[in-house]
Amino acid sequence: MLIPVPAQDSDPSEVAVSRAMLDGHTVVFATPEGAQATCDELMVTGEGLDLWSRVRGLRKLTAVGRVLRADSAARSAHAALLADPAWRTPIRWADINLDDFDGLLLPGGHRARGMRSYLESPVLQDVVVSAFQRDLPVGAICHGVLLAARSVDPATGRSVLHGRTTTALTWQLERTAWQLARRTRFWDPDYYRTYREEPGQPAGYMSVQQEVTRALARPEHFRDTTDRVQASGRARDSMEDSRPAFVVEDGNYVSARWPGDVHTFAKTFATRL
Structure with missing residues (x-):
């Protein structure tokens, strides 16, 4: 079971909870150069997301950061991740051989800062194409879906997601977090936007949802929820409660929107293995 990650800034909930939920499977991590990665520290601690974060002595006082950071279950999973020998000894992206794995x-x-190299990697895009060609179980959550959307099968000239249904980080969730953090983390206003629109592009054009949708056969193949609890961005799922989660299955492909879906996402993906 393979989990590629960037050298830094992967989401701690999506990495660590997924690893924990795949207990019983041999998990191998892959990084650009085979060195141990680090997750986004702001999402682990919440420190640095409040107006007063740069005031000496106040950084550890979190308010907005407490809301946006990983929840207690994910922080515990992240602590266990740091002690995992597999996390400490990843392979290189260039050394990935899908013959060795039964899922991605x-x-x-x-x-x-860290995610663009992951999302733009031709090496990883080739890995994703190969996984879909082999019909391996593939799970993608949040910006991970964007990596899949950018993976173009040379046999068709289209994204591997063309013809499939999927979800991903929605523009509503992305915009809400961005608008909040751009005010409280004013010195780094685009912390929550991996890509920003160019002049002349409409609002949200470079959002995850809109870019993924452009890779699909039909716009309606991008799935979102109309359920108020699931759409709110205020409730996260857990081992015991899948109610807040929204997960989409299409054959051996499983997708989800954000860290608040991750327990249900990883549990659903594990059934594919």
């Missing part, structure tokens, strides 16, 4: 899981993360 693509976590997300939003911070441009």
Whole structure:
């Protein structure tokens, strides 16, 4: 079971909870150069997301950061991840051989500093194409779906998601977090936007939802929920409660929107293995 991640800034919930939910499977991590990765530290601690974060002595006082960071279950899973020998000894992206794996899981993360190399990697895009060609179980959550959308099968000239149904980080969720954090983390206003629109592009054009949708056969193949609890962005799922989660299955492909879906997403993906 393979989980590729960037060198830094992957989402701690999506990586660590997925690993925990795949207990019983041999998990191998892959990073650009085979060195141990680090998850987005702001999403682990919540420190640095409040107006006063740069005031000496106040950084550890979190309000907005407490809401946006990983929840207690995910932070516990992240602590266990750091102690996992598989996390400490990843393979290189270039050394991935899908003959060695029976599934591929693509976590997300939003911070441009680390995520762009992951989302734009031709090596990983080739891995994703090969996984779909082999009909391996593939799971993608949040920006991980964007990596899949950008993976173009040379046999068809289309994204591997063309003709499939999927969800991903929605523009509603992305915009809400961005608008909040751009005010409280004013010195880094685009922390929650991996890509920003160019002049002349409409609002949200470079959002995950809109880019993924452009890769699909039909716009309606992008799935979102109309359920108020699931759409609110205020409730997260857990081992015991899948009610807040929204997960889409299409054959051996499983997708989800954000860290609040991750327990249900990983549990659903595990059934494919």
